[in-house]
Amino acid sequence: MTSTIDRPARDTAASLIRRFRDGEISNDQFENQWPKGSTDPALSALKDMIWQFYDARYEHTLTWRHTLKPDGHEAFTRFACFADSDLPYEWPPRDFKAATGLGGFIITVGLLAALIGWANFGWMAAIPVVVLLFWLDWRIHARHDQAQKAFEAAGDVTAWPFNRADDYEAARRTAPSDSRKP
Known part of the structure; x- marks a missing residue:
């Protein structure tokens, strides 16, 4: 490159x-x-x-x-x-500061929504939100891990x-x- x-x-x-x-x-x-x-x-x-x-x-x-x-x-x-x-x-191109920022915010807001749903409508209302949040968290970390592996394979990370x-x-x-x- x-x-x-x-x-x-x-x-x-x-x-x-x-x-x-x-x-x-x-x-x-x-x-x-x-x-x-x-x-x-x-x-x-x-x-x-x-x-x-x-x-x-x-x-x-x-x-x-x-x-x-x-x-x-x-x-x-x-x-x-x-x-x-x-x-x-x-x-390779990489955004060092955005690995989990927005995703973490979305998950936090989602957990608050699940808590409110559980408090107002019972635990059944919170299940879809929690499942979606676990999936989102998994996707964010999988994407970050994939980018990290590609980054580490590109050179000597200790010399970056x-x-x-x-x-x-x-x-x-x-x-x-x-x-x-x-």
């Missing part, structure tokens, strides 16, 4: 990732300054992955109670190192967004100084 590399957008992204990681900018500033309209698939994948590391409900920096753990700090460094590189993004650990090590040697730290 070949992809377009948007060098100016990647440079902006690498800087934003480092500044966000180091607590220099907030999550809102990170999102607002993120390069938009690029055809480089690495940029949307990086943003979706980084979204998992912060609370989007309110503005904050990655300091104090939101400080990254060492593995999160290393991941941000790896993400910035990839943005600095000229390597193409070789992973690099496809191979060797590519990451080579990029670390030529990237800005913070990428050379373990």
Whole structure:
């Protein structure tokens, strides 16, 4: 799979990732300054992955109670190192933040509806809703598991967004100084 590399957008992204990681900018500033309209698939994948590391409900920096753990700090460094590189993004498309969000919401609302139906009409009214919800939950998890297996088969997941650990090590040697730290 070949992809377009948007060098100016990647440079902006690498800087934003480092500044966000180091607590220099907030999550809102990170999102607002993120390069938009690029055809480089690495940029949307990086943003979706980084979204998992912060609370989007309110503005904050990655300091104090939101400080990254060492593995999160290393991941941000790896993400910035990839943005600095000229390597193409070789992973299959994947929405890192939507694996269960809407499905979980629908199941929660459905369970509330089943509870209300049971309270008002007895347990027989709740059975179809509960069966439907179990089926929906099974489908959501089956689809997520299938996507996860395909994703894991595409490369070395521990080196993501690099496809191979060797590519990451080579990029670390030529990237800005913070990428050379373990």
